[in-house]
Amino acid sequence: MNKRWILPFILLVSPTLGHGEERDGRAIVKDAIDHWRGQSSYTEMTMVIHRPDWERSMTMRAWTMGDDHSLVRVIEPAKDRGNGTLTDKKSMWSYSPKINRVIKVPSSLMGQSWMGSDFSNKDIARADDIIDEYEHRVLRVEEVDGITVNEIESIPHEDAAVVWGREVLRIRDDHVVLEHSFYDQDGALVKSLKTLEIVEMGGRTIASRQRMSKADKPDEWTEVAVNDVEYEVPLKESLFTLSNLRNPRD
Secondary structure, eight states: OOOOOOOOOEEEEOOOOOGGGHHHHHHHHHHHHHHHHOSEEEEEEEEEEEETTEEEEEEEEEEEETTTEEEEEEEESGGGTTOEEEEETTEEEEEETTTTEEEEOOGGGTTSBSTTSSSBHHHHHTOOHHHHSEEEEEEEEEEETTEEEEEEEEEEOTTOOOSOSEEEEEEETTSOEEEEEEEOTTSOEEEEEEEEEEEEETTEEEEEEEEEEETTEEEEEEEEEEEEEEESOOOOGGGGSHHHHHSOOO
16 A cells, blocks of 8 residues: 655756666666565555645555555544455455445546545555556666666556556665656646655665645645555465455454
């Protein structure tokens, strides 16, 4: 279920790299996804949804296993406790204790807001579509505060069932994603996920606070802060079932 910081002064910018670097671009993106997720993980996090006239906070727990399984469950505030989201391969379900119903999220709604935030259902699903359904090209390599940063342009294949015209990622050589920008079919920036804090946690360097915001509404944003994370934890497949989504046993 990826920070109020200013990027340090860029010390070195190399020329744009050519076609021969495309394979490296894919590997860089894949390594970043694998680094964030691990073979399995357990995370405690806080999500803050900010609007000009109000702000809302939720505390959540999340589990992931392999490429296909994830479960996110709200534990605070009390009125939202028990709300959950389960993903299994390319399917997604949500559960609300208020109506006591598990609802499958249709593909047509994957682009809709998740729990009223600036993240979409597809963002939460952490689908790996970007790895194989896009062509990746290293646009440039920078050295930022002594750390190499790769800027990757990812353009979907013509037959890919995605909404974005292109995506651009800035990824450090330790696999931390500094920024992930999403552009529409006309090339206009729609939204960006920016890393605001980076820490050592769970035995690796991770983005501990990230902000998603829309380009046309800069005063509206959603931040997710990681409070605790463990990687390579033993998890059972029964955790990622509709039964457990409705009746938690975790």
